[in-house]
Amino acid sequence: MTDTLADTYVDPGQVRNRRSLPDPDADARVRADDRGHVFHSWSAQALIDPLPIAAGDGATFWDYSGNAYLDFGSQLVNLNLGHQHPDLVRAVQEQAGRLATIQPSMANDVRGELARRIASVAGGGFEKVFFTNGGADANENAVRMARLVTGRRKVLSMYRSYHGNTSTAISVTGDPRRWPNEPADGSTAKFFGPYPYRSAFHSSSPEEEAQRALEHLEQTIVLEGASTIAAIIVETIVGTNGVLIPPPGYLAGVRELCDRYGIVYIADEVMVGFGRVGEWFAFQAFDVQPDLITFAKGVNSGYVPLGGIVITDRIAAHFDTVSFPGGLTYSGHPLACAAGVATFEVFERDGILARVRDVGAAIVEPRLRDLASRHPSVGDVRGRGLFWAIELVKDRETREELVPFNASGADAAPLAAVAAACKRDGVWPFIHFNRVHIAPPLVISESDLLRGLDVIDRALSVADDYTH
Numbered sequence: 001m002t003d004t005l006a007d008t009y010v011d012p013g014q015v016r017n018r019r020s021l022p023d024p025d026a027d028a029r030v031r032a033d034d035r036g037h038v039f040h041s042w043s044a045q046a047l048i049d050p051l052p053i054a055a056g057d058g059a060t061f062w063d064y065s066g067n068a069y070l071d072f073g074s075q076l077v078n079l080n081l082g083h084q085h086p087d088l089v090r091a092v093q094e095q096a097g098r099l100a101t102i103q104p105s106m107a108n109d110v111r112g113e114l115a116r117r118i119a120s121v122a123g124g125g126f127e128k129v130f131f132t133n134g135g136a137d138a139n140e141n142a143v144r145m146a147r148l149v150t151g152r153r154k155v156l157s158m159y160r161s162y163h164g165n166t167s168t169a170i171s172v173t174g175d176p177r178r179w180p181n182e183p184a185d186g187s188t189a190k191f192f193g194p195y196p197y198r199s200a201f202h203s204s205s206p207e208e209e210a211q212r213a214l215e216h217l218e219q220t221i222v223l224e225g226a227s228t229i230a231a232i233i234v235e236t237i238v239g240t241n242g243v244l245i246p247p248p249g250y251l252a253g254v255r256e257l258c259d260r261y262g263i264v265y266i267a268d269e270v271m272v273g274f275g276r277v278g279e280w281f282a283f284q285a286f287d288v289q290p291d292l293i294t295f296a297k298g299v300n301s302g303y304v305p306l307g308g309i310v311i312t313d314r315i316a317a318h319f320d321t322v323s324f325p326g327g328l329t330y331s332g333h334p335l336a337c338a339a340g341v342a343t344f345e346v347f348e349r350d351g352i353l354a355r356v357r358d359v360g361a362a363i364v365e366p367r368l369r370d371l372a373s374r375h376p377s378v379g380d381v382r383g384r385g386l387f388w389a390i391e392l393v394k395d396r397e398t399r400e401e402l403v404p405f406n407a408s409g410a411d412a413a414p415l416a417a418v419a420a421a422c423k424r425d426g427v428w429p430f431i432h433f434n435r436v437h438i439a440p441p442l443v444i445s446e447s448d449l450l451r452g453l454d455v456i457d458r459a460l461s462v463a464d465d466y467t468h
Contacts, residue, residue, distance in 0.1 A: 021055075021065070022064060026054065026064050027052050027054075030052035031052055034050055035049075051063055057083055058082045058083060058085075058443060058445075059083075059444035059448050060083070060448070067426070069426055070427045070444075070448055070451065072428060072438060072439065074439050074440060077297060077430070077439045078296070078298060078301060080274055080275055080276065080301050080441060081301045081346060082301070087345065090342070092304060092338055094338070095338035101334055104327060104328070104331040108337070110340075111131065111334065113341055114332075114341050114344075115128070115129040115332075119310060121281070122310045125312050125314075127313055127316065128310075128311045129308050129309065130309045130311060130331075131332035132306075132307040133307060133328055133331070133333075134164075134305050134306070135163075135164055135271075135294065136165050136170075137166055138294040138295065138307040138308055139163045139164050139166075139168070139233065139266070139270070139294050140167070143155055143230070143233065143266070145311070145315060145324070146264035146266065148318070148325075150231075152227070154187045154189060154224060154225070156188070156221070156224065156232045157172040157174060158190065158192070158193040158234065160241040160242055161175065161234075161238060161241060161268075162240050165181075168185040170184055171185035171186075172185075174190055193213060193234070194206075195244055198399065200213075206247035209247050211249075214249075214250065217253075217257060221261055226263070229263050231266050231292075232264075233268055234266070235271070235272070236251070236268070236286070239270075239387075240271070241432070242391075243382060243387055243389035244382070252286070254288075255288050255289070255290070258291070264315070265291045266291065267283050267294070269281050270294055270295060271297060272387060273295040275353055275356055276385060276386060276442070277356070277360075277387050278356040278384065278386075281293060289312075290312075291312045291314070294307070294309050295308055296308070298343075299340050299343065300336055300337075300339035300340040300343050301339070303336075304335045305333075305336060306333065306336035352443070355442070356386050357385060359386065360384055363453075364388055364438060364453070365384075368383075368390065368438070368453075371456075371457050376396060376464055377392045377393060377394075377464045378390055378392060378460065379391045379396055383438065386439060386442055387438070388437065388438035392434050392460075393434070393467070394466060394467050394468055402434045402463060403434050414463060415434065417462045418459050419431045419459075421461075425455040425458060425459065427452045438453075
């Protein structure tokens, strides 16, 4: 494989910023303003100390002390084309100079072009796109569409899931971020999705896991009342809660159950869409077609907030003569859509999808398999493309987690120590519960990818110290 993207993404402004580092005065100003005035998400405000960031380029960003970090989480798994990609920056600049914004009730060239391009890669049966400002409101509005089309209210979702922080999106979320937000939307219910490494169904193979998980899902549908269920929302590949790859036949089984009981199948592709696993949409790797596809993050790497729903023709037709009761002031913002159109152009010109599949299979998977064979703290590795998880354990035989579920404080110390070791060695990791996730920008050079994996390999020696 050739390292053709290694030196492509260099912005002169960022180079100048890096050359001016370290800059302790700027660091102090940024810290003072942040601590004095910024209220941060998901945080106890007095217990955090955010790192001020001065510059970014490709797969790397710098703090004001001049320390460089490989971005192995693509920020929040959204920076698919990396920091300061010149094509995306240029697209936003040119659009701002031509038409900075326009309300969503008017037609706009880049909005329409992006919608057409998204529909074209979603596959047959999809022609319409509803734009939102991000993933949470995409899921919120997808549920609204399902309820309106079916005339039902209830939504089923997995315990291991995250769908956003708006009212319904957090209600269908399964992970602990839901707990302090309850009650919100009460018309939801949870089920166990497949998780072969920690099977709730005592399965002995991926195929058995799929079968038993589908039996459990159907039991949930029946016991919750099939006639009350509007939608099942599923992350095609569960993201923050484990990088859980659906076993063979599972998603097809979800599709069949939805068809049998008249339920809308919503595929949450917010994290895994737009190339993360080497497909435009991850469901395309599993021979299944949902009714609604939600997206955000990678559609334009978050350069300007953007999300949306790809709507199957059947559901779109329902609203031909019935008004859809929803909308946002900034839906399909021209600056965001211009970056989205540029994203398509970069993907097609640079062969991003094929590249992600290649480096995932040729570099990431074999390195992680080797790493797992040498570290007693590694219980499981799983993923595809540039989206992987390393699950850490205290004991491989019992599969006891390295840190307890939803751990904090001293209980989370082992993973905090692993993260600190990565950062000292120049890699900013994505850590969640008892896992290290591998999700660098899709444009990362092969040399940087190998270097980052080497850093994680060394950091896992810290985790090994906590094993039995």
